[in-house]
Amino acid sequence: MANKGKKFLINNIVPIVILIMLVMAIPMSGLSGGYLVQEMISRLSRNSFLVLSLIIPVVAGMGLNFGIVLGAMAGQLGLIFITDWRIAGMEGIALAVLISLPIAILLGIIGGYILNRAKGREMITSIIMGFFINGVYQLIVLYGMGNIIPMTNKKIILSRGYGIRNAIDLKNIRQVLDRSMVVKVGEFTVPLLTILIIGALCFFIVWFRKTKLGQDMRAIGQDMEIAKSAGIAVEKTRILSIVISTVLASIGQIIFLQNIGTMNTYNSHEQIGMFSIAAILIGGATAAKASIPNALGGIILFHLMFVISPRAGKELVGSAQIGEFFRVFISYGVIALALVLHQWRREQENKAERKKMMEIQLSGGEE
Amino acid sequence: MKTIAARTGVILAMIFLGIFLFISGKEHAVFIENKGEKYTPKNAYYILDGKEEVKIKKKKKKREYIKGVNHTIEVRFKDANGVEKKIVKEFKTKMGKKIMINVAMIESDSWLKIEDLKSKKK
Amino acid sequence: MEKIKSYIETMGWPRVIIALFLLSMYIMAPFVGLNLGTSISDTLIRFGMNAILVLSLMPMIYSGTGLNFGLPLGVEAGLIGAVISVEMGLTGVFGFWGAIVMAIPFAIIFGWGYSQILNRVKGGEMMIATYVGFSSVAIMCIMWLILPFKSQDMIWAYGGSGLRTTISIENYWQGALNKIFPMADKIPFGEIIFFGFLAFLMWGFFKTKSGLAMKAVGANPKFALATGVNIDKVRTKSVIMSTMLAAIGIIVYQQSFGFIQLYLAPFYMAFPAIAAILIGGASVNKATVVNVMIGTFLFQGILTMTPSVINNLVKTDMSETLRIIISNGMILYALTRKGGKKNGK
Numbered sequence: 001m002a003n004k005g006k007k008f009l010i011n012n013i014v015p016i017v018i019l020i021m022l023v024m025a026i027p028m029s030g031l032s033g034g035y036l037v038q039e040m041i042s043r044l045s046r047n048s049f050l051v052l053s054l055i056i057p058v059v060a061g062m063g064l065n066f067g068i069v070l071g072a073m074a075g076q077l078g079l080i081f082i083t084d085w086r087i088a089g090m091e092g093i094a095l096a097v098l099i100s101l102p103i104a105i106l107l108g109i110i111g112g113y114i115l116n117r118a119k120g121r122e123m124i125t126s127i128i129m130g131f132f133i134n135g136v137y138q139l140i141v142l143y144g145m146g147n148i149i150p151m152t153n154k155k156i157i158l159s160r161g162y163g164i165r166n167a168i169d170l171k172n173i174r175q176v177l178d179r180s181m182v183v184k185v186g187e188f189t190v191p192l193l194t195i196l197i198i199g200a201l202c203f204f205i206v207w208f209r210k211t212k213l214g215q216d217m218r219a220i221g222q223d224m225e226i227a228k229s230a231g232i233a234v235e236k237t238r239i240l241s242i243v244i245s246t247v248l249a250s251i252g253q254i255i256f257l258q259n260i261g262t263m264n265t266y267n268s269h270e271q272i273g274m275f276s277i278a279a280i281l282i283g284g285a286t287a288a289k290a291s292i293p294n295a296l297g298g299i300i301l302f303h304l305m306f307v308i309s310p311r312a313g314k315e316l317v318g319s320a321q322i323g324e325f326f327r328v329f330i331s332y333g334v335i336a337l338a339l340v341l342h343q344w345r346r347e348q349e350n351k352a353e354r355k356k357m358m359e360i361q362l363s364g365g366e367e
Numbered sequence: 368m369k370t371i372a373a374r375t376g377v378i379l380a381m382i383f384l385g386i387f388l389f390i391s392g393k394e395h396a397v398f399i400e401n402k403g404e405k406y407t408p409k410n411a412y413y414i415l416d417g418k419e420e421v422k423i424k425k426k427k428k429k430r431e432y433i434k435g436v437n438h439t440i441e442v443r444f445k446d447a448n449g450v451e452k453k454i455v456k457e458f459k460t461k462m463g464k465k466i467m468i469n470v471a472m473i474e475s476d477s478w479l480k481i482e483d484l485k486s487k488k489k
Numbered sequence: 490m491e492k493i494k495s496y497i498e499t500m501g502w503p504r505v506i507i508a509l510f511l512l513s514m515y516i517m518a519p520f521v522g523l524n525l526g527t528s529i530s531d532t533l534i535r536f537g538m539n540a541i542l543v544l545s546l547m548p549m550i551y552s553g554t555g556l557n558f559g560l561p562l563g564v565e566a567g568l569i570g571a572v573i574s575v576e577m578g579l580t581g582v583f584g585f586w587g588a589i590v591m592a593i594p595f596a597i598i599f600g601w602g603y604s605q606i607l608n609r610v611k612g613g614e615m616m617i618a619t620y621v622g623f624s625s626v627a628i629m630c631i632m633w634l635i636l637p638f639k640s641q642d643m644i645w646a647y648g649g650s651g652l653r654t655t656i657s658i659e660n661y662w663q664g665a666l667n668k669i670f671p672m673a674d675k676i677p678f679g680e681i682i683f684f685g686f687l688a689f690l691m692w693g694f695f696k697t698k699s700g701l702a703m704k705a706v707g708a709n710p711k712f713a714l715a716t717g718v719n720i721d722k723v724r725t726k727s728v729i730m731s732t733m734l735a736a737i738g739i740i741v742y743q744q745s746f747g748f749i750q751l752y753l754a755p756f757y758m759a760f761p762a763i764a765a766i767l768i769g770g771a772s773v774n775k776a777t778v779v780n781v782m783i784g785t786f787l788f789q790g791i792l793t794m795t796p797s798v799i800n801n802l803v804k805t806d807m808s809e810t811l812r813i814i815i816s817n818g819m820i821l822y823a824l825t826r827k828g829g830k831k832n833g834k
Contacts, residue, residue: 082392085389085393086393086394086395086432087388087389087392087393087394088392088393088394088432088434089392089434090392091388091389091391091392091434092392094384094388094392095385095388095389095392098381098384098385098388099385101381114821114825117825118824118825121615121773121824123616124558124615124616124619124824125821125824125825127619128760128817128820128821128824129817129821131760131813131817132813132814132817132818132821134813135810135811135813135814135817135818136814138810138813139807139810139814142810143805143807143810172394317635319634321634322631322634322635325627325628325630325631325634326627326631328623328627328630329624329627329628329630329631332620332623332624332627333620333624333627335620336606336617336620336621336623336624339610339613339616339617339620340606340609340610340617342613343609343610343611343612343613343617344609344610346612
């Protein structure tokens with residue numbers, strides 16, 4: 001029926017628009033299909049955990065949690081320590097997670113508390129919060145480490161004697177998760193263990209939604225007042241949703257960095273927030289509703305665009321530098337577009353609601 | 368009461384897990400050299416913990432990183448009479464101790480030297 | 490006691506705390522080896538540099554279009570005016586006014602386009618504004634590379650094409666506003682007077698019929714609609730006004746700073762301005778000229794003083810990191826105050 005089709009179109013307008021843009025751009029870029037598929041496999045395995053960590057706060061009505069940057073920083077602190085102590089392999093990854101856990105929980109509690117005091121403005125507050133904690137992170141990592149915080153591995157310290165270098169080679173844990181279990185599908189290499197871990201997270205999210213805590217969060221997301229009168233501890237639950245998200249983000253960042261093998265101490269976490277949120281928005285999520293298909297589909301769409309646009313820009317205009325700026329423009333433009341379309345969609349829904357209400361009123365008013 | 372006990376239990380478990388991971392995951396530096404008293408083979412080969420075989424020339428020193436506590440080293444070279452020798456020895460790495468292995472002396476008892484780790488030069 | 494308490498309450502605790510903090514910085518200055526006179530003069534100079542950018546937020550706040558996170562858009566218009574002025578070789582006061590005159594048409598066009606987007610997303614303006622701002626910086630980066638500018642002072646040396654990242658206007662119109670006043674390098678009278686002039690215009694505007702209509706649209710859209718006001722048109726007007734002021738603001742900033750900064754420089758410029766106006770006591774839908782003045786002074790004061798004081802105390806240069814912590818900390822402080830009207834994400 002035409003109505004159902006129309007509804008599907010409206011609900012998924014963002015990924016559809018992006019898909020159309022991509023279909024036009026792929027031939028322009030000159031990249032082969034095989035290359036793209038392999039790239040997408042590795043990017044999915046690298047980023048999914050992080051993007052999936054955005055879902056729970058959305059369910060709890062906290063909007064898009066730009067504060068996953070906090071979790072990323074916690075994960076990085078863990079990695080700095082295990083690199084300093086020279087812990088390698090799976091043990092290194094596990095220990096990094098173990099160390100970042102309390103940090104992530106603490107940051108999550110702080111983040112949740114701040115967001116609770118900025119109800120109605122959570123998203124913009126979480127952006128600023130990310131900037132702020134980044135400053136604190138810099139204070140610790142650039143000034144404290146090697147100084148007040150004892151470091152033993154001189155290789156990762158700056159030449160002035162304290163502060164961590166800009167780029168750390170994570171060679172003791174590079175690709176540890178990815179290489180441990182590998183499956184070859186045709187000509188493509190699939191990092192099985194990582195995929196299994198991501199699958200486990202998906203199961204966790206689905207299971208979590210059914211638990212009492214998950215239901216509580218959904219209730220808060222729908223309507224805080226009603227949730228409160230139903231006896232739900234609104235403040236605490238909101239904080240909990242941020243804590244979970246932050247912890248997941250710290251694990252996600254560790255997975256991300258072990259894949260890349262190098263950590264940009266002061267930059268790796270900054271873009272993570274933007275890119276993960278861009279991905280989930282492009283996948284059709286909104287500030288009020290996000291699901292696993294949104295996350296995974298969004299990663300594919302966003303990263304396809306990410307890989308293709310500099311090439312397409314270069315083919316079109318002939319300069320790699322312009323291609324780079326073009327990519328930045330597309331990334332942010334797409335987020336703006338997704339937000340605009342989301343708002344437009346909300347307007348349509350509200351209009352349909354009002355229309356329905358009026359019809360009920362009118363038909364009820366008739367004797 | 369129960370939650371405090373549960374929480375302390377979890378924290379203790381995490382600490383123990385952390386310690387275990389630390390010990391079993393820590394990489395230690397091991398110094399390998401090829402310097403014999405009476406005879407030094409021109410080329411010696413060693414395999415640490417089942418990794419790839421490494422060649423070490425006469426009088427050269429190498430530094431390797433190995434993870435964990437228990438290790439084996441398999442050494443192979445031609446001795447003074449041209450006879451191919453292959454010896455396997457086991458050793459442990461300890462925190463704060465420097466391990467030096469002389470492959471040329473692998474047959475005698477003085478193949479392994481343990482020193483206290485001095486603080487690294489800045 | 491009660492009187493003091495109620496006075497503080499009207500001022501708002503955050504402002505009092507920050508003012509006291511700033512005061513303590515000034516007091517500490519001589520003890521850590523900083524010249525008090527220089528410190529105050531530095532603060533005033535930074536005030537002059539930034540005040541108009543902060544002022545530019547007013548129209549959009551009143552019309553309910555939210556905090557203008559898309560400020561970079563206006564800044565880009567100002568940058569275009571500035572580079573055209575240098576390209577044309579204008580110097581001194583001509584260069585300064587030339588830049589403004591050239592920037593205005595771009596500001597109007599950009600502002601109009603921007604307002605069309607914002608009018609379609611009522612309730613979610615702030616987030617979208619942020620990303621419109623970011624995208625515009627990125628697109629202008631491409632423009633700076635491909636637009637056909639020829640002035641030797643601006644393009645890359647050795648036969649490169651495209652504009653340099655930082656362009657010195659020392660020989661053009663640096664300090665143009667203050668030259669005619671005494672103590673030009675200590676107290677920026679020119680900038681302060683120019684700001685005062687624009688602030689006066691703002692204050693006057695909001696007493697006119699259009700200004701009141703704008704306030705009404707923000708405060709009570711239904712009422713405004715009932716009195717026959719075209720909401721979208723008024724919002725558009727406010728956005729264009731904000732964009733024009735932002736363009737003028739960046740030109741004043743540059744003539745004080747001495748450099749035109751292209752490419753990624755405008756990226757985060759919205760945040761300090763927003764921090765300043767929030768510190769000054771403004772909220773998401775109410776901002777007065779007094780908010781602008783107090784906020785800019787407090788914010789720039791802290792931004793100037795705290796790193797210097799702490800650097801001298803600890804003998805390390807931590808200015809960049811401290812700036813990040815302070816400016817964002819202040820925005821957080823302001824965002825988490827109770828009693829801002831609930832607004833879209």
